[in-house]
Every structure is written in C-alpha cells, then in structure tokens.
Amino acid sequence: MPRIVHFDIPSDNPELAQKFYHEVFGWEFNKWDGPMEYWMIKTGDDKQAGINGGLARRMPGQIGMTNTIDVPSIDEYTSKIISKGGQVHTPKFPIPGVGHLAICADIDGNIFGIIQMDISAK
Template identity: 75%
Template structure:
C-alpha cells in the first residue's frame, strides 16, 4: 500500500524558514547536491516514527506543505489519479539519482506528490 514518505515546505526565504524550524523543533537542514536549490530536512532519528522532508523556494501559487507518496509505477498512478477525478499539475519528471516525480491535485483541491523511486535515473 503506498505511503507518505516525504514532505516539502515551500519558502519565500529559505534561510529564515530554516532558522524557524531549527529553533522551534530542532530540525536539521543539509543542502542537497542535486540540480536545484533544495535542503533535506531531518526531523528525528531513523529508528523513531515519522518522516523527513525538504525545503525549497516557493513556486508561484504554491501554498502549504506538500506530502509525497511513494508508488511503484508513476505512469500507472498518473492514470489512476486522472481516472478518479484528480489532476496532474506537473507531469512526470526525472529527478537524477532519485526517481520519477509528478505533482497532483485530488478532487478536493489538495496538492500532493507521487514518486517512483529509481536511483538509476541519471
């Protein structure tokens, strides 16, 4: 069964947002070495319940945190989302060294991501 495995926090000022979450929750931030400006967030120890996330500059119109759901086939789930009344807002894209990602909207206007992990992507 697909599960939420990651969250993203949009930010107008990444440094300010990092200070806030560090001060309030003690979260740790590490700059990602990928093709975009992104910070990985460690929210706790790996042996405790919970998930980690990421922080990036806000894209136009982006509001609130986005949860990402791990799925076995991005192509299959894009069809499932659309046939169940949802929308694909950002089509399938490759994230080098991570996998394939798409941004979706459910029937209630909630935005979420789907990701097919595949570390062999270039």
C-alpha cells in the same frame, strides 16, 4: 500499499525558514547536492516514527506543505488519479539520482506528489 515518504516546505526565504524550524522543532537542514537549490530536513531519529522532508524556494502559486507518496509506477498512478477525478498538475519529471516525480491534486484540489524511486533517473 503506497505511503507518504516525504514532505516539502516551500519558502520565500529558505534561510529564515530553516532558522525557524530549527529553533522551534530542532530540525536539521543539509544542502542537497543536486541540480536545484534544496535542503534535506531531518526531523528526528531514524528509529522514531515519522518522515523526513525537504525545503526549497517557493514556486509561483505554491501554498502549504506537499506530502509525497511512494508509488511503484508513476504512469499507473497518474492514470488512476485522473480516472477517479483527480488531476495531474505537473507531469512526471526526473530528479537525478532519486527517481521520477509528478505533482497531482485530489478531487478537493489538495496537492500531493507521487514519486517512483529510481536511482538511475537523469
């Protein structure tokens, strides 16, 4: 059964947002060594229940945190989402060394990501 494995926080000022989340919750931020400006967030000890996330500059129209669900096949799940009344806002695209991601919406317009892990993604 697919599970939420990651969350993303959009920010107009990533440095200030990092300071806020660190000072409030103690979260740790590390710059991702990838092709975009992105910080990985460690929210706690890996032995503790919960997930880690990331923070990036806000894209136009982006509001609120986005949960990402790990799926075995992006193509299969985007078809399921559409057939059940959801939408695909951003079609599948690669995240080099991580996998493929698509941004979708449920029947109420709630935005979420689906990711198919694949370290050979380019």
